[in-house]
Amino acid sequence: MEMFWGLAVSAILLGCTYTLVAIGFSLFFGVMDVVVFCCGDIAIFGSFAIIGAYAVAQSAGLFGVFPFWVCVILLILIGAVFCAAWGLITHQLSIKPFQNSSELMPLLSTIAMGTVIKEGLGLLFKPVVNTISAAFDRESAVTVVSGRNPQGFPSLLLPDGTVGARYLTIIVITAVILLLLFLFLNKTKMGMSMQAISQNKELSLMTGINVSRVIIITFLIGGVMLAVSGFLVGSYQKLMSFDDGAMYGAKGFSAAVVGGLRNTWGAVIGGMLLAFVEVFVSGYIPKGTAYSSIAAFVIVVIFIVFKPDGIIGDKSVEKV
Amino acid sequence: MNGTVDNTLEISGLDTSYGRIPMLRGVSLNVPSGQVCCVLGANGAGKTTLVKAILNMVKADRGSMKLEGKNMDSWPTHKRVKSGIAISAAAVGTFHKMTVEDNLKMGAYYIDDSLLQERLGEIYQSFPVLRERLRQKAGTLSGGERTMLAIARAVVNKPKLLILDEPSLGLAPIMIEEVFEIIRRLRATRQMSILLVEQNAVKALSVAGCGYVIQKGAIAFSGTADALGRSEFVENPVM
Numbered sequence: 001m002e003m004f005w006g007l008a009v010s011a012i013l014l015g016c017t018y019t020l021v022a023i024g025f026s027l028f029f030g031v032m033d034v035v036v037f038c039c040g041d042i043a044i045f046g047s048f049a050i051i052g053a054y055a056v057a058q059s060a061g062l063f064g065v066f067p068f069w070v071c072v073i074l075l076i077l078i079g080a081v082f083c084a085a086w087g088l089i090t091h092q093l094s095i096k097p098f099q100n101s102s103e104l105m106p107l108l109s110t111i112a113m114g115t116v117i118k119e120g121l122g123l124l125f126k127p128v129v130n131t132i133s134a135a136f137d138r139e140s141a142v143t144v145v146s147g148r149n150p151q152g153f154p155s156l157l158l159p160d161g162t163v164g165a166r167y168l169t170i171i172v173i174t175a176v177i178l179l180l181l182f183l184f185l186n187k188t189k190m191g192m193s194m195q196a197i198s199q200n201k202e203l204s205l206m207t208g209i210n211v212s213r214v215i216i217i218t219f220l221i222g223g224v225m226l227a228v229s230g231f232l233v234g235s236y237q238k239l240m241s242f243d244d245g246a247m248y249g250a251k252g253f254s255a256a257v258v259g260g261l262r263n264t265w266g267a268v269i270g271g272m273l274l275a276f277v278e279v280f281v282s283g284y285i286p287k288g289t290a291y292s293s294i295a296a297f298v299i300v301v302i303f304i305v306f307k308p309d310g311i312i313g314d315k316s317v318e319k320v
Numbered sequence: 321m322n323g324t325v326d327n328t329l330e331i332s333g334l335d336t337s338y339g340r341i342p343m344l345r346g347v348s349l350n351v352p353s354g355q356v357c358c359v360l361g362a363n364g365a366g367k368t369t370l371v372k373a374i375l376n377m378v379k380a381d382r383g384s385m386k387l388e389g390k391n392m393d394s395w396p397t398h399k400r401v402k403s404g405i406a407i408s409a410a411a412v413g414t415f416h417k418m419t420v421e422d423n424l425k426m427g428a429y430y431i432d433d434s435l436l437q438e439r440l441g442e443i444y445q446s447f448p449v450l451r452e453r454l455r456q457k458a459g460t461l462s463g464g465e466r467t468m469l470a471i472a473r474a475v476v477n478k479p480k481l482l483i484l485d486e487p488s489l490g491l492a493p494i495m496i497e498e499v500f501e502i503i504r505r506l507r508a509t510r511q512m513s514i515l516l517v518e519q520n521a522v523k524a525l526s527v528a529g530c531g532y533v534i535q536k537g538a539i540a541f542s543g544t545a546d547a548l549g550r551s552e553f554v555e556n557p558v559m
Contacts, residue, residue, distance in 0.1 A: 189429075192418075192422065192425075192426065193426075193429075195415070195417070195418065196415050196418070196426050199415045199416060199417050199418065200412065200413060200414070200415055200416070202377075202412050203409075203412045203413060203414070203415065204426075205375070205377055205397050205398075206375060206377070206397075206401070206407050206409065206412065207401065207426050207427055207429055207473070208397070208398045208400075208401025208402055208429045208430060208477075209398060209426075209429060210396075210398040211397075211398075
């Protein structure tokens with residue numbers, strides 16, 4: 001039974017990271033009717049922005065000047081700014097120019113954008129052993145340098161606390177972010193406009209919503225969501241590789257599809273479902289770790305075949 | 321209102337195209353203030369294109385448009401709505417996952433909250449059906465109720481120009497009767513000018529003061545509703 005609860009906690013943690021990426025997918029899909037395939041890469045871009053900012057802050061000695069928690073919040077904000085900016089760049093460069101062309105164009109161009117982010121990070125973050133170990137988690141100072149060029153993610157969540165407390169923080173942060181997003185979407189004019197555009201774009205124009213402005217703001221907010229996700233992924237995995245985005249993107253997208261694209265709660269449920277399947281397969285099936293991702297994607301295939309609208313889905317035909 | 325301005329909407333020489341195919345050709349049209357003008361035409365004649373061009377959802381290639389004498393050619397869609405053009409298009413539908421109340425609030429995008437409450441109160445009086453359905457999702461309404469909602473949503477703004485795009489589309493005769501009763505009531509207040517785009521010529525002419533016929537993207541007739549009623553266009557059902 002103890003194993004069960006242990007696995008459940010890991011699943012929830014993993015689910016938190018998937019959920020936020022999935023929400024990025026849903027938000028973008030909602031306003032643009034386009035699957036932005038570089039969501040995972042933007043999230044990982046956020047974690048690397050934090051890694052980079054941390055290294056800079058440390059070499060400048062900022063951690064002595066400000067209290068630790070202030071630095072942590074600043075680092076997350078830096079990640080959020082970078083991701084929001086990159087969300088906007090993605091929209092301007094790889095979605096907006098293709099608005100009137102075939103639906104496949106933005107699909108390809110966002111994949112290309114993902115590759116740009118990935119390879120850019122690979123070039124920027126060379127395997128530097130020394131700064132990594134400095135930035136590293138205190139209790140597990142591992143320095144690995146391999147072909148995939150992993151970077152240590154600074155331990156920012158309760159570095160002196162227990163592992164349990166740290167995990168709890170990840171869950172609390174996700175919950176708070178989800179609550180804020182929910183309030184934003186349902187209680188503010190901007191949030192309602194996003195929902196309106198997602199439900200009926202033509203009518204939104206006719207109602208006088210400044211659609212292009214709302215779309216830009218959606219990309220900024222989606223970028224912030226992805227940055228938080230990148231922060232949580234980093235804090236959870238501790239070791240980041242520049243090409244992690246592909247896997248997180250695939251999982252986040254799958255979670256969004258399973259939950260029902262366009263639906264924020266669907267993204268949460270989908271993310272959790274995927275994470276639970278993955279963690280429990282690797283926990284209970286002998287040598288299951290190797291198959292955990294496969295199991296998760298099998299779930300996606302099952303959903304696409306039997307319930308293509310997702311768990312809480314619209315009855316509309318999705319164009320993927 | 322400014323006494324010298326007697327047309328709420330003035331369109332002159334409007335051309336539009338879909339890609340390289342010309343759609344509207346030299347359309348000129350006026351909606352005098354406080355009046356109901358109808359635009360009749362068959363499917364594909366360009367009625368909806370005209371409506372969208374008025375809101376700049378379809379770009380005009382040539383021609384100019386004025387709202388109460390002010391040139392609005394450079395205004396984007398949201399600015400035109402904000403300046404007083406509201407449209408209710410039956411074919412475009414509702415925000416189906418929002419409640420009726422939220423749909424109405426989206427219509428009143430530029431109105432502050434206290435004024436909104438007042439306006440909503442007025443709306444519930446004119447559209448009692450909607451008051452009973454406030455908390456219901458718009459997607460669950462019947463066709464007639466949805467048309468009512470679409471009109472109510474456009475009227476919340478108290479626009480200078482109300483455009484009704486085929487309000488009778490897909491409705492049972494009894495509902496069509498009710499919709500035109502509402503148009504008559506709106507006309508009686510004379511607070512807004514109405515551009516009524518319809519296929520149902522008899523119904524449209526029963527409320528309109530002036531009329532236009534649009535054929536293959538060009539204006540084929542313009543004049544008073546009476547003259548239009550006696551013309552070949554209405555007597556010949558094929559138009």
